[in-house]
Amino acid sequence: MSSWRSWHRPLVMFSASMVLLAAVSAVGLVVDDRVLVGSPIWAKPFKFSVSLIAYGLSLAWMLSLLDRGRRAGWWAGTVVALTLLVEMVIITGQVVRGKRSHFNHQTPFDEALFNVMAVSIVTLWLATLGIAVLLLRARFADRASAWAMRCGITLALAGAAIGFRMTQPTPDQVRDSSIVGAHSVGVPDGGPSMPLTGWSTTGGDLRIPHFFGMHALQVLPLLLMGLLALAPRFTRLADERVRLRLVLVAAGAYAAVFALLAWQALRGQPLIHPDGATLAATALIVAATAAGAYGVLRSAPATAAQDTAVNNPDDTNDTKELVA
Template sequence: MPLWRTWHNWHRPLVLFSATMVALTAVSAAGLALDDRVLVGARIWSKPFKFSVSFIAYSLSLAWMLSLMDRGRRAGWWAGTVVAATGAVEMLIITGQVIRGKRSHFNHQTPFDEALFNAMAVTVVVLWLATLVIALLLLRARIADRASAWTMRCGVALALAGAAVGFLMTQPAPGQVRGESPVVGAHSVGVPDGGPAMPLTGWSTTGGDLRIPHFFGMHALQLLPLLLMASAALAPRCARLADGRVRLRLVLVASGAYAALFALLTWQALRGQPLHRPDGVTLTAAALIACATAAATYWALRLPRAPGTQPPGGPTALPHKEVETAA
């Protein structure tokens, strides 16, 4: 059933939260246009802008997935509500710190700033656990279309892995000491935060950046379903894609490739390597992933043999002597 026909069944607290994020996106865009303050090398309103856009996609994806559950709906409703509530608290702290002209992440400069960061850290952990509950419920859900079911399961699992990268950012960077340094934690690896960065994303161009795998992993929740929707849209023109077993294979291949690329991006960032300047080892790993994905895609697109269908050559494809004996 098309998504637009089922929107009224989507998880309402998550839909409401996404609507408030749409409003915050507009406010943040206005802030980017009117407020010229810079914090840690970036326009001060860029963080709430990026977070609100990300939360729109994240919350709407979960709201849709929760509407498809046939069991554990009450637990799913509460888990989705917790995601919406903790996300709202996190965005409130981020936006409040922007208004104050202060860092929201890794800020231990004053007891108040530290309390806000600690509160935000707690909300992130609770949000992650609530998403884990949704992932476990999706594993138990009976969804008729297996390709759709595994798209959601793999998407949520990868989103959890991507979110978990955020915990690596809270570890002290070189020269930082817990309880003493005003800033403990960093997005960048090998270089200080606030250095030369890519436009729009703000990712470091001189060192590794854990925000890259963090972003990539979390948005598997949208990209994998989009792949499935594209294959379904092309099904009337391509007989192979009309077969549900082929679509399931493609989903599993895409999920495996996505997981491998996520692992590579995490490894690259942890080695302090900029995204756009990969070394030979990174390029070799990327080439291996590409070759394996191409081979697996070729296999996935082969039409499965219908039950009872004879292999090429039919029943007469027996050794010559056996054919004579049978005769």
């Protein structure tokens, strides 16, 4: 684990600025009663800033672990920080003006701002792709950690790519050039929604797979950290190969859930009102994940437990097995 002082500084500074913006947005939610597209006007910068704190710090940490290509990684991370800063400045500025930031073509100025955001997001995606390539080429002492980061950033790229689908005009917008693009599928943006998230409860919502995919960047490394923390208590987890296989099972399950959420949203189906096909697919994913995890733990070599007993004879009686 690298010291935080070695983390990518521009991304750390960007994350710190998002902490400040989250605080400002929280105040705005309390004192500003304006509503835009069915939500409190400060909800978008608040949600974006909180999400980007985790995103920026995750990338800053991962870049500090590179053993080669560090200069290229520094530049790619700096591009990510700058493009995200541009997006957040525009989002916040439009909130102050009382205007939509995304999909807004109502005036030449609004359209220009959205076009700048579009260019910045494409640039962000390409820079993140560059970081993913560097992580794939890097050598890590622990393979489970390596693949937790690699799978996490790959899924984050897939989640970010959902944003490109949102910019496509809906059938109703072909005749109306003022707003082009939408978060919702099958219903207009701004309808009934879930508390806090603002996700539609009457139609599909592409923000759900977008959010879920992007935060694989945190979930998979955190899972690996959890396995490492449990390793002293559960001997099978002391084996690096077992941790690696469990990470790969988790990554496969995460990818399957991401695909399911995208499929559900694109069919215009609300998250909280799944149909039979969605429930059946969910059951299959749960069963496959459970079977995969059980198979990994069941087939774990007994030598891990033997080695632990030899190296720590005083702890033998306290050691627990995950699978009998």
